[in-house]
Amino acid sequence: MKQLLEAADKKGVAVGAFSVGNMEMVMGAVRAAEELNTPIILQIAEVRLKNSPLELMGPMMIAAAKNAKVDIAVHLDHGLKFETVKKALELGFTSVMFDGSLLPLEENIKQVHAVVAEAYKHGATVEAELGVVGGNEGEGKKHEILCTDPDDAVKFCEQTGVDALAVAIGNAHGNYPVSPELRFDVLEEINKRVNIPLVLHGGTGISDEQFRHAIKLGIRKVNIATASFDHLAKYAKDYCDGKEKANYFELSAAEVEGVYQNVKRHIKVFNFIND
Numbered sequence: 001m002k003q004l005l006e007a008a009d010k011k012g013v014a015v016g017a018f019s020v021g022n023m024e025m026v027m028g029a030v031r032a033a034e035e036l037n038t039p040i041i042l043q044i045a046e047v048r049l050k051n052s053p054l055e056l057m058g059p060m061m062i063a064a065a066k067n068a069k070v071d072i073a074v075h076l077d078h079g080l081k082f083e084t085v086k087k088a089l090e091l092g093f094t095s096v097m098f099d100g101s102l103l104p105l106e107e108n109i110k111q112v113h114a115v116v117a118e119a120y121k122h123g124a125t126v127e128a129e130l131g132v133v134g135g136n137e138g139e140g141k142k143h144e145i146l147c148t149d150p151d152d153a154v155k156f157c158e159q160t161g162v163d164a165l166a167v168a169i170g171n172a173h174g175n176y177p178v179s180p181e182l183r184f185d186v187l188e189e190i191n192k193r194v195n196i197p198l199v200l201h202g203g204t205g206i207s208d209e210q211f212r213h214a215i216k217l218g219i220r221k222v223n224i225a226t227a228s229f230d231h232l233a234k235y236a237k238d239y240c241d242g243k244e245k246a247n248y249f250e251l252s253a254a255e256v257e258g259v260y261q262n263v264k265r266h267i268k269v270f271n272f273i274n275d
Helices: 002-011 023-036 054-067 082-091 105-122 150-160 184-193 208-216 226-241 248-270
Strands: 015-019 040-045 072-079 095-098 125-130 164-167 198-200 219-224
Touching (some): 015 023, 015 072, 023 248, 040 054, 072 125, 095 105, 105 150, 150 184, 184 198, 208 248
Parallel strands (some): 164 198
């Protein structure tokens, strides 16, 4: 992932990081990346593992990345336990995120530093979060937004050795009840003072203009999860609603198409590709 983010930084674009939960999501995302000849990140969050076990999803994601016609990183998103992070690294994930954002700053630094040391053994990239991204990551608990403090960001990056930093600037996981008001002033200040790639979580519901403005201010990785899950569900429902008797293989193709369309649209936005 580090290599993809460095390449994106040179171009002034961002890499799309797309959450997946089944084979169809993997296939749809890879298809879009290959069609646009653009690298992406396939990722899965720890809270999704009860529905999509890591020991099943991990090898499939890695196989898809290895066989793709474009560069694809495989990432653990929002790792909550060191054991899960270690398991992902042992499976061959090329990057991991440890989310200690709800911990006190010093404890967050301590735990992320330990993850960085473990990831170093595997040659993997580490992302961490500072501040609190609002909404929820699928566990049903809502979190209030707490914007990242630029001073804390400097200290955090220096003391953890992390490779990428997810920032909170008014963004939130899940669907936004209203259009978010992002603190671009906070993002700009962090970008001036921190020399590693910045990450924007909670991408679903952020406008194309907001995405591109954030990218111009240093965002190099954008997470998309809810939009892909929603698109898959919509395409699957539309297919079933239109059939007296649904066919599994046609349903699978509809799910792939839903994710493909969503990922393709976001890749174009993040890479400033205009039709």
